[in-house]
Amino acid sequence: MKKNKYLILTILWMLFIFVMSQTPGNDSSKQSNFIVDIIIHILPITRDTLSFIVRKCAHMTEYAILTFLLYKTFVHKQNPLIKSFLFTVLYACSDEFHQLFIPGRAGQIRDVCIDSTGALIMILIIYFILKRKEKKIGS
Template sequence: MLNFLIKNKKKITYLSLIFYWLILIIATSLPSKNMPNIKLNDKIEHLLAYFILGFLFNLSILFQDKFKILKNNAFISSIVLLMIYAILDELHQIFIPGRDGSFLDWSADTIGIILGVLGTYLIVNKITKIKLL
């Protein structure tokens, strides 16, 4: 099993990112009355959602070889690109019935992104014993 994961790490990471991001896009596009009622604080939901996105996105950048500038600056590029996406996501929610975009939501998204990217480095450093930061 471990050999399979190592051998297919790029595919697994990319597919996980695509699948998760699609779920996130769909979830943020639903009118509020169609949202599943999860009993978490709204800001915690934002933080957790973007933590996972930050983790998967940064891992994908670290595993890819096509864009060296992104890979060499994965920490900052992951954070900046996802912060831009989070702004666009909050703006798009203004047009969804019963939803709104807010600076506080974006702030929670950003904290989740930063923690997710840091989480990637902690795990990768632990597994590979290679200092990435």
């Protein structure tokens, strides 16, 4: 059952990403503007730049979480880090393709790269945690 827990969480997270991508462009901007309105008073940065940063950080975070969940799903398989990364990149590609059909949204290669960067950061975090655990066990 424990193995299935991560598979179920992974599927739910993929559905969450799909639903968020289903949101029309104007509504999506309103969601990120909530965060922008909080931060804009703290940082000396233009609203457009901050909005861009918030939206892209959200992309990276969504896909970092997906990568982690996939890793936990594949952990007992061969090459779970590679499989997790590749699956995440493929899902990012499919997500951007999906956005081509949503009003006010556009599928962009740049967003696939940003999503993949979030995935890569998570892969590196997992890798270094695993290496650190190996050192402690070997000591």
